[in-house]
Amino acid sequence: MARTKDPAVRALLLERAAHMLRTRAPVTLRTLVAGTGVSTMAVYTYFGGMDGLWRALRQEGFSRLTARLAAVDTTADAVRDLAALGAAYLVNAVEGPDLYRIMFDAGFDLEDPGAADETLHTLVRTVERATADGRFATGTDPLELATQSWAVGHGLASLVTSGPLPPAALGHGVPMLTALFTAAGDEPDRCRDSVAQGWAGLRAAAP
Amino acid sequence: MARTKDPAVRALLLERAAHMLRTRAPVTLRTLVAGTGVSTMAVYTYFGGMDGLWRALRQEGFSRLTARLAAVDTTADAVRDLAALGAAYLVNAVEGPDLYRIMFDAGFDLEDPGAADETLHTLVRTVERATADGRFATGTDPLELATQSWAVGHGLASLVTSGPLPPAALGHGVPMLTALFTAAGDEPDRCRDSVAQGWAGLRAAAP
DNA sequence: GCACTATACATAACACTGCTATGTATAGTG
DNA sequence: CACTATACATAGCAGTGTTATGTATAGTGC
Structure with missing residues (x-):
């Protein structure tokens, strides 16, 4: 019907966020996606926003x-x-x-x-x-x-x-x-x- | 030598911040000073910034x-x-x-x-x-x-x-x-x- | 008493935040 | 193979904390 989400992207963002958290780097929408090639919108398609990312991170x-x-x-x-x-x-x-x-x-x-x-x-x-x-x-x-x-x-x-x-x-x-x-x-x-x-x-x- | 700080302003801001915290209102630089008559700069002269306000709030x-x-x-x-x-x-x-x-x-x-x-x-x-x-x-x-x-x-x-x-x-x-x-x-x-x-x-x- | 100056404070612009509207390319379906 | 729904990029928005600039005033030396 349409393009399908790539679970690898979700895992990558989550992993990167966890890493940035561990290295005490400020985790922001733009710093998170910087260098990954994906755009800021990815955070919205996969997590529905930053709040969703934090929730997923708590889950992690x-x-x-x-x-x-x-x-x-x-x-x-x-x-x-x-x-x-x-x-x-x-x-x-x-x-x-x-x-x-x-x-x-x-x-x-x-x-x-x-x-x-x-x-x-x-x-x-x-x-x-x-x-x-x-x-x-x-x-x-x-x-x-x-x-x-x-x-x-x-x-x-x-x-x-x-x-x-x-x-x-x-x-x-x-x-x-x-x-x-x-x-x-x-x-x-x-x-x-x-x-x-x-x-x-x-x-x-x-x- | 110059104008002197008014301790009442500091106490007022601290009290207001604590109240906003209690009522779960978002405590931001502008919402904090809104309605108090004082300007955003007051936060800087009394606390050196928002970080200083949070520190003072912890102290409180x-x-x-x-x-x-x-x-x-x-x-x-x-x-x-x-x-x-x-x-x-x-x-x-x-x-x-x-x-x-x-x-x-x-x-x-x-x-x-x-x-x-x-x-x-x-x-x-x-x-x-x-x-x-x-x-x-x-x-x-x-x-x-x-x-x-x-x-x-x-x-x-x-x-x-x-x-x-x-x-x-x-x-x-x-x-x-x-x-x-x-x-x-x-x-x-x-x-x-x-x-x-x-x-x-x-x-x-x-x- | 008065000029002088350091300080409190207001205004406005800055870089940044998360978010959303818009457009485009593409993967799946009939 | 045409069609469509979806992933995703781009750009602009309102909001954040911070800082540069200007002004008025309270305290101090004469």
Whole structure:
């Protein structure tokens, strides 16, 4: 019926935008398309405008985060895995601070609102596994504990990437998660070990 | 030697900017001065440009936060006070979400970098008091626990004001702080009581 | 008291932003 | 193969923050 869109162009613009964000170059309509050969109109045909580009970029951020969390391997120790997920979350944030910042900007409107839920769901499932293994009290609400773990991760990631806290502050994740999991019923010493192990698998989370 | 600046103009612009932020009106150079009688140049003489205005606005955000925390009354129960400070922090964030968001934007460059430290120091002093009262273990690092409490507060505040979590999620602050303080050595039941009491003084924190 | 000067402030133009109206070439379809 | 809907380029628009220029005025040395 007519010319069809080239998905490669969309991917190129998205990749270039992410790169410019990483190198702290100002991402504007004209600077984005400069050098790519495509015209400014491409942004409108593929994203419907700059707002659409930012939305797609937020989506991209969640996709990368999801991939990061999926790369964390599952072991017999669910509490360890939970800590490993937390560490992976922080690594993702500090490696792409600008992309991470954008993910939580502008009223949080995404192309696919389920993307954030999926991230949270990974945590929920791991909490359920830990509870099934008898690590947490039987009455534990998985969504509640997962949300609290997320808040801890986001709090640290945000304060570090924003500037007020130095990168070393990410280490607070260990005692904080340990406190959270212990309060949920895990045996203190064992919990400390599990969290420490999961935290050590911090490098393994990088693809 | 020459004409002197009128501090009232500066305060007026700052107040108006904060109001426009609160009412979600776009804050731009021209919309800011529109109707005030002053010209666009005023922004440059008083703030050196829009960047300076944003910096001053961030400063204003920290000032209001500091005032909020100072309004929290000190009781004999330091752990209760610590929870009350956390609640006040959250109230401040949800009552002025846009101002709060700005506080942690743009690389965190403030006019007075000590403003954030002062906020944190309020928490540090309260932790020290709780430790002196025998609530926390003697080896407790006040700055460490204060920072962790801040991370909890900021994590919740940020996720709620950004959208992913509903306002009701602020209630997670109770179990989270309880877990943190219990891990620091406080007796679980007593801690729960203290935190609940501090959290109840949530309305009292409003000036 | 007064000329002098440095400063606050207004006006207008500048380069830039995202966006849209218009025109053109082309890929898919009957 | 003609036709049409669509991708895309070009150019102009209103808006942004910033800066150059001019003017009036508040403070200071005499």
